[in-house]
Amino acid sequence: MTDTAILSDRILDLKVKKNAIILAHNYQREEVQDIADHTGDSLELSRIAASIDCDIIVFCGVNFMAESAAILSPDKLVLLPEIKSCCPMADMVTVSSARNLKSNFPGYEYTGGYTYPPEFTLRDIKKLHPGVPVVTYVNTTAEVKAESDICCTSANAVKIVDSLDTDKVICIPDRNLSAWIARNTKKEVIAWDGFCHVHDRVNAPDVAKARQEHPGALLLAHPECRMEVLDKADHVTSTSGMLRYARESDAKQFIIGTETGLMHGLRKENPDKTFYPLRKDMVCPNMKRTSLNSVLHCLESETYKIRVPEEIRVPAKRALDRMLNI
Numbered sequence: 001m002t003d004t005a006i007l008s009d010r011i012l013d014l015k016v017k018k019n020a021i022i023l024a025h026n027y028q029r030e031e032v033q034d035i036a037d038h039t040g041d042s043l044e045l046s047r048i049a050a051s052i053d054c055d056i057i058v059f060c061g062v063n064f065m066a067e068s069a070a071i072l073s074p075d076k077l078v079l080l081p082e083i084k085s086c087c088p089m090a091d092m093v094t095v096s097s098a099r100n101l102k103s104n105f106p107g108y109e110y111t112g113g114y115t116y117p118p119e120f121t122l123r124d125i126k127k128l129h130p131g132v133p134v135v136t137y138v139n140t141t142a143e144v145k146a147e148s149d150i151c152c153t154s155a156n157a158v159k160i161v162d163s164l165d166t167d168k169v170i171c172i173p174d175r176n177l178s179a180w181i182a183r184n185t186k187k188e189v190i191a192w193d194g195f196c197h198v199h200d201r202v203n204a205p206d207v208a209k210a211r212q213e214h215p216g217a218l219l220l221a222h223p224e225c226r227m228e229v230l231d232k233a234d235h236v237t238s239t240s241g242m243l244r245y246a247r248e249s250d251a252k253q254f255i256i257g258t259e260t261g262l263m264h265g266l267r268k269e270n271p272d273k274t275f276y277p278l279r280k281d282m283v284c285p286n287m288k289r290t291s292l293n294s295v296l297h298c299l300e301s302e303t304y305k306i307r308v309p310e311e312i313r314v315p316a317k318r319a320l321d322r323m324l325n326i
């Protein structure tokens with residue numbers, strides 16, 4: 001038996017004994033996705049976390065995802081195998097004390113345009129636009145969700161914005177997702193200058209190079225990519241949206257404009273199709289922290305427990321529930 005098989009067996013055994021469920025995001029390492037009960041995008045995993053019957057949820061992903069599970073399922077023990085698995089974009093926007101993106105992200109330059117620069121906090125933006133609803137991407141902290149009207153994910157962002165009964169919306173924190181929403185809604189979008197360092201690094205010349213190397217392949221891109229990439233994509237969607245599109249498409253070759261962990265699910269589901277990463281370095285180091293060893297340790301020691309104080313959990317749940325109800 002290989003080390004992977006031994007570890008997997010021990011995890012599965014312990015999981016049954018403790019009535020635990022393992023959820024893994026589509027960007028997780030291959031072996032972690034393979035032992036999960038459910039893999040999915042942020043929206044699917046939130047829905048499962050809200051409805052699943054178990055005592056323990058082991059969330060193989062980054063901290064905001066485990067936090068959302070803890071917000072939605074306070075009666076369950078939610079565990080994050082690697083406590084340092086964070087999402088830098090989620091930590092960019094704060095409720096009241098501004099983040100210095102320049103010192104935290106060397107090379108960061110304010111993009112200007114319609115976005116608010118990072119010295120603005122969520123409360124500053126709300127004060128400048130009284131009565132305008134705040135649509136918050138799930139890639140945010142519980143505190144930020146608690147100050148928001150409604151959440152969205154990459155799978156439902158335009159639908160959520162269109163469901164609101166106003167002409168203007170505030171969208172935080174991703175400037176690229178906000179630009180994509182603005183492109184696809186009639187509402188005015190007030191945005192903030194956050195970004196995902198994995199998706200934002202890809203540009204139009206990368207698309208040209210990939211298209212030249214793989215002529216005829218369709219480009220699927222995540223809305224966290226820049227508009228110069230989205231403009232050239234054949235389809236823009238969430239990670240599970242890409243899985244669905246590749247499954248249903250007659251095309252045989254695809255260039256994948258998102259974190260490379262998604263390639264595992266794509267290749268597993270479509271052995272007759274070929275998938276190329278848009279860029280090989282589209283790797284989220286935080287998503288890759290979780291290993292089979294850390295999942296096993298997490299189940300054995302019941303660490304790390306993710307809990308959200310009630311005064312934050314209740315308003316944050318309201319924003320997540322509004323999204324889940326649409």
Ligand code: 13P
Pocket residue numbers: 026040041042043139153154155196224237238239240
């Ligand atoms: P999805 O919701 O599309 O899976 O995206 C989550 C994420 O973190 C993208 O970088």
Ligand code: SF4
Pocket residue numbers: 062086087088089090139196197198199224259284286287
């Ligand atoms: Fe955050 Fe980007 Fe990693 Fe997704 S890929 S978890 S947005 S840093």
